[in-house]
Amino acid sequence: MNAKITDKLATTIFYVIILAATALLAFLLGYILFKGLGVVNWHFLTAPAKTLSAGGGIGTQLFNSIIMLVVSMIFTVPLGLGGGIYLAEYAKPNFFTNAIRLCVETLASLPSIVVGLFGLLVFVNMTGWGYTLLGGALSLTVLNLPVMTRVCEDSIRTVKQELLEASLALGATKWQTIIKVVLPVALPGILTGIILTAGRVFGEAAAIMYTAGMSSPNLNFKAWSFTNPRSPINLMRPAETLAVHIWKVNSESLLPDARQIADGSSAVLILAVLIFNILARFIGSLLHKRLSGEK
């Protein structure tokens, strides 16, 4: 009897914990969106930030976040994919493979601020670039490379061995098989991983505050050249992102409306995370249906 009561009690406690965790998440999301969305409007999303007076927006920072994400993914995805293919298909169980895995594990567990400092040392000081968008994007690549490699390896490993063997038996080389057979089948998993990683890149701040800088020139959206210092696509300019902006307005800015800006920016970041998550699920299941022929 006693054991049964304990069992009931334990089960109840488990339910309470689960409900509490879910309620906490709902509360956090609700709190941020409820407080922040009142601030968000077209002006807030597009206007440049002000340094001393109220009424500025986050246009520059939002744009910087997006272009930083794109540039960093241009590096991260092919490198991670290559590493993942190697580990899943070519690597033999030997010392070298073990070393790669150990490095992936180590790199993945490093605090993002340490990765940021490495970026500061290499992409800011050694190259002599100063704070640049490119430096920030490369630091993010270092941060996300292990995650991307692991996601790609795992997705490729789920592909059935028979598919691979069938293709090899038809006379295709291993590389042809990987490109034409394995990757398309592994695509839903890889894409889901890419999108979830992208969500994390979008909100990362510690790794880029000392590489992309904590300021940004006011962008001139008519000057599309790689060299104009105010051009949106100039990779060699400082580029404060939205996440860094939230930290900055809270710690060292003199803005009278810092609270509203932080509220609004947080809501935008959370919305972006929600969109990335929904997109990952949606695309993942859509592609899965397409490729597996289910209707």
Place this chain on the structure above:
Amino acid sequence: MDTLKAKKRNEAFGRFITFLCAILVIIVTFSLVIFIASKGLKTFVKDGVSPIEFLTSTKWMPEASPPRVGALVFIIGSLAVAGLGIVISAPLSVASAIFMVDIAPSWGQRMLQPVIELFVGIPSVVYGWIGLSLLVPFIRNSIGGLGFSLLAGGLVLAVMMYPTITSVACDALRAIPGELNEASLALGATRWQTIYKVLLPAAMPGVLTAIILGLARGLGEALAVQMVIGNAMKIPSSLLDPVHTMTSIITMEMGNTAMNTLPNDVLWSIALLLLLISLAFIVLIRYIGKRGSMSNER
């Protein structure tokens, strides 16, 4: 013949390209460790600070003459905040993992997986901002003190550790063969007895790994913690005292000090210490993994 040659070339090309990507990970990891180490060791080699003083002194006056750079306040601060976070988070996370795997595998999984992914997805500055705008005033008004406190930092970290620990612990519990569970239930044990006496001990190496990864995340978190702990230069004596951590001093001072001066060098030493701590965690996790697989084989 030609096609065979082309095929071979194509194959070699693919193998080579992916090999380069894999080796890049090694190069990046090694150069990161070497660069941070060579910068971090300057404090001791070039500026002549004794490592013992750095690790054990609480006097932090890098700009004074003679300068004192004891980092113990930050080390204790980091350990206290991350320790508090793990004490709150570990039981709840492991319980959630048990729930997902053993109590309600179907709907629990479907409901909690998105919850965990969203917890991971929320950026750390947003956690910091919620802490700053909601938790800090709450602590100040209803418990006492300034609000900026060890407690606030620990609570924010507990939330941030939750998804990490839960998902790794889930994997560990899922790896247990179903027969263990069934055998225990068949012997007449209740579900709680089975969880407590059979499943948890069997999953212990994995659960420990989960907790270590959570701790690593907590120790390395910079901005969310920095925003809510008050950053006061003293060892906390209660949960409501403000603290300073290794990551928060780096975040705050890196932009205010000039490169290649002692006040800057010592920040790199703290970064090196953070790096060494993560390396130690990796070694520990590998050790636990090996012990775990050995005891399973027997």
